[in-house]
Structures are given as structure tokens and as C-alpha cells.
Amino acid sequence: MAQKVNSTIHEIARHAGVGVGTVSRVLNDSPNVSPTTREHVLKIIAERGYRPKTAAKVLRTSKTHVIGFITDEIATTPFAGNIIRGAQDAAWEQGKILLLVNTNFNADILQAAIETMLDRQVEGIIYATMYHHAVTLPSIIYEVPAVLLDCYAEDRSLPSVVPDEVLGGRTATEQLLHKGHRRIGFINDIDLIPARFSRLEGYQQALAACQIDFDASLVCYHSPQPTGGYQGCMVLMSLPNPPTAIFCFNDRMAMGAYDALRELHLTIPNDVAVIGFDNMDVIAANLRPPLTTMELPHYAMGQWAVNYLIEHTARPATGAPRQAKLACPLIERASI
Amino acid sequence: MAQKVNSTIHEIARHAGVGVGTVSRVLNDSPNVSPTTREHVLKIIAERGYRPKTAAKVLRTSKTHVIGFITDEIATTPFAGNIIRGAQDAAWEQGKILLLVNTNFNADILQAAIETMLDRQVEGIIYATMYHHAVTLPSIIYEVPAVLLDCYAEDRSLPSVVPDEVLGGRTATEQLLHKGHRRIGFINDIDLIPARFSRLEGYQQALAACQIDFDASLVCYHSPQPTGGYQGCMVLMSLPNPPTAIFCFNDRMAMGAYDALRELHLTIPNDVAVIGFDNMDVIAANLRPPLTTMELPHYAMGQWAVNYLIEHTARPATGAPRQAKLACPLIERASI
DNA sequence: CTGTTAGCGCTTTCAG
């Protein structure tokens, strides 16, 4: 392993026969260097494989170009990848790099992670969760610009970016309405999370916009798993006047609804249309027929969080912390 | 936002009425400090919310405790999460932190990522890919301890950790054998990747160990998607003497095989047993019946990579770079 | 046990 000894700016200066200030200037693309000198210095730098040390530069300038990225958990869903990718892409584009810590829901790790990031003078911290809900962070977080991703502070004391669940629920329902459906079932999540309430609200908004009376018997609550979707579908379809279309809280529930419909010898989308939520592509793209669904804007939230951080890290935050909601794009496949 | 001004070690020393050396000693848990002094200094530090700057410490000690983590892509599979989680957990346990860059297969980004990591004096770099294959990295990588994760260098010039595909293929086949099956089909991947060849080798080893002649008509090659699995299953089942069990190259193909079997009115596992590979739990756990499959050791590879890096970063590498193969655990569900 | 001192490698005035 050619662990070549890295030189210092002084050695470069000496070898090039110039002062260290000059070397520093060419390193930082200062205009105050004659083209000749620059060429020469650059040559020496290349020859010696010189590489300026970030630590020294940081000590001097206090700019690290590092953004701390903390997750509550990673890997129980395929969502983490897209969040990280969105954040990373945006960061890289702005010349920033991510320092990553996953806490596994451990409060001690969370506290320690923030502290080590503070010690390392990160320019800001992004705290990302894997599903939309309220969180409480240790107060030390207020010592640095921070943004919450896919979660929010109960007291709104921190900026946040989350999916626009209401709009998502409305859009999903509208798709079904546009296809002519008038009795639309909604298999909702039984858990008391924001998405449950907001998507229902969106569902009701869409119905109201079409002058369709809300029929409470058309919405049921089950566990957000295939079995829940299966059960929900069965109760909906055994209604005296069953729906012709079903909006499922998520793709896994849609997967269960597919099973139920198949057992009932009903075809999708002809007998009943199905729309999901989440766009877990390993499910949605591979179901038969492929599932039309709403995508959670994970990549976009990742991007938004770092861009917001970078933007508001320079000038002081004005007014109340921004609470952004990003739209959930419709992914059209063949189930409606 | 209480952006409190951080003090320096000098201010702490002054306020505590001691020298900076003493403050440094209590900061670093040196035994050469009287309990009284330590208490006192600690109190001042707490009072002022003092936080030592890592940059200064790094400049002085040249130890960053940072490990660079580079991915070729992230998010097309749910695998990235487990790899990152394994690496992160192991790193945190050792007091290290990960600096993350995703390259999106862009060679320029890769080169730049390695350079910036070198500038930042990372203690080593892990390069992770999302499926097992050979890679070629820019030569600059040799300037720092590096380990390849889920990939390897053609010339074996870098240490690497990959799944033990042969063993995985053999174990999967053995499970079927143990259940009494003697005609076992293998729907393999049509792509020319290591897993294709090695899993087939494992399949053949298992058969040979049971004195079963290899029947080439029992293995077919298709695209590693549900449609490929569907097709493969159909050709296998229309053989004059069809298999009673099928080993699928991956879970998505198994998903397609399930569809084919259902169309054929064959039940799983009674009429035919099915085993997958990958343990994509969103598929495997939710199929009906739940799919028995082999898990790719993503988490373990992540762990292995950082542990190896840390271990071999201290003492010089001895002999040829280690090429580790990690076992793929069997995940028993209900399809065999 | 503790204070003092000399840098780590870089940027940034300040002269010239």
C-alpha cells in the first residue's frame, strides 16, 4: 500500500521557491497570483502529490462543509435509501458531505451523536425518521441549525419537511373518481399516526368536491400489513352495496387486498380498482396487475432538508421555523 | 436558536485558575490530575458549556476517527439500508463515525469522493456495491486502507467481503433434499454474475453429496424478475418429469414462480416446494405461503468491513489481502 | 500533580 507521506504547504513553498501565502493562494484559486507562478506551483504540487489537510483549514476557517445526518432507524423499510440518496445528492452538489449516525431509537446514542457532531462543527444537523410522526429531540439540538425530515416537533420549534398526506389522500381518491367510481372504499391504518387522519381528510375532500356523501361504512381500519388489507377488503366487499374501487393506506395492504379480491374471483381493475400508497416498488411494480400508487417523497425530502439547511445557515432564520409539506407523486400502473 | 459561543481551552483554564495542560488532561481522562482539580475543572467546563473542537485535536493528533463509506448506488434495492446499518453499528461501537458518499456510478464523483476523504484524513475507506461483482477502483484508493464490500478487485489487490454464494446455493438445495425432494429445479439468473455460477455450483455440490445425478434440464436461466421466475417455473413444470421442488435465484423470481404455480393449481409446499434467495422481507414475509429463503448477509458484511478496517489499520497488513466470504443464513418460513 | 511552551498545517492580514 503506497502510503505516500503527505507534504505540508511549507515544503511546497520551499520547493517552488515561493512563500506559503502564495501556495495557499493558488490552492484557493485566488486571482492575485500571476499565471506563471500559479503554473509553477501547481506543477510542484502535482509532482509531490500534495494534499492540503482539511483539519488545518477547518481550524483556521471554521468551515467544515459537513452536514450531520441522523436517522432514528434504518432498514426496516426500503425508504431509508431514498432519503439518504436525496440528502447526499443535494449535499454533494453544494460541496457538502454527510456525517452519518443511525441511533436505533437509542436516546443515549442520539445525544452522543449530536454532541460529537457539534464537536466536529457540522454546519447543521438533519434528523430523519422512517415514517411521519412527531418527535422530541434533546435540547442540545438547538445549538446548531437543524431540520426534521419526515417528522416534526410538536411545538413546531424546528423546521421540518413531511409528505403532504392530505393532498396525497385527495389525489389518490381523485384518480378513482376520474375513472368514474362513485363508491370508493378506504382501508385505513388502525394506528393513530398523522397519515391516518390526513389521508382520510384528503379522501373526504375529494368526495366532497364531487358532491358525494361520505359513507362511514366505506372506511375501515386495520393493521398496515397484507393481512390487514386482506381483512379490510373482505369486510368492504361483503357490504350490501360494495365499493367498485378501493384506496389502500399502503402498498402492503394493497397486496393483501389483491389476495382477497382474487379469492372472491374479482379482477383488478375491471371488477374493482385498487390504489395504494408508498410506492414500495418491490411490491407495487411486481403485483399483478402492477399497482397504481402514491409515492412518498423520500428523495425530495432528503434534498429539501439539505437545501433548506444550507440556505438558512448563512442568513439568520426569519420568523417561525418553516414546516414544509411535499406532494406525493402519483405513480400510474395498471390497477385502476 | 441558542447558538452559544463556544469557549476555548484557554478560557476554561483561566476561569478555573489552572493551566491549559491540566484542562487538556481532564478532557482526556489522564490519570495525572488530582480528583479535586478534576472536579473543579469539570464544573467550569459544564458551566460554560465548553466543547473541545475536533478539528484542533485532529490537527494535533492526526487521528480523525472517521471512516469513509462510499456506495456505488443506493436505493434500487432495500439492501443498502442493512449494509449501512451494519457498518454504522460496528463503527459507533468502536468510537468511529461514517462519512458517506454515494456515487451513482459516476467515476468523477468516485474519484472526488476518495480525494476529499483523503484530505479529511479518514482512517480508511469502505467501498460498497449493491450486488456481488468485480469492480475496478481508481488507483488513488491505494493511498489509504480500503475494503470492498459485496464486491472484489479482479486482481485481489484489496481486501473484500462478499456472500458465500456456493455455500448459500448448497444450503438452499440441502433444505429441499432434507424434505425428501429428489427432483429439484433451479431457476437461475440469466446474467453472467458471480452469484449465478456459484449458487449453481452449490446446488450441484448438494446433489452430488446425495448421489443424485445432475440433470441439466432441471436448471433454466431467466431474467431475475417475477416474470423470469414465472417463465422458468412454467418450463420446469411442463417437463415430462417435473420437479417437486424449485430453488429460485432470488425472491422476486420466487414471486413469479408462485404466480405460475397458482395458475397451474399447484399448492405450495404440498405440490411443489419453493425456496428463494435474498430475503427481501417485503416479498418473502408477505407471500402466501411465506417464503423460505436464504438471507444475504448485508448487515454482517457492513460490520465485517469496518471491523476489519479498524483492526488492520493499526498494524501493517500481513500477506495477501483478505478475501472473506460470509454465510447466508437460512430464513425458514412456510414454502418448503 | 501541574504550568509553560512549542508546534500540528493552514489562511489571512499587512507590508512591500
Next chain:
DNA sequence: CTGAAAGCGCTAACAG
């Protein structure tokens, strides 16, 4: 346009 000098904040001898 360029050199010299003064630190950024911390650790690690080195004397006491």
C-alpha cells in the same frame, strides 16, 4: 502580485 508573520484550539513533552 508576493513574502512574512500571526494565530485558529488543542496536545504533548518538559520542567518543576
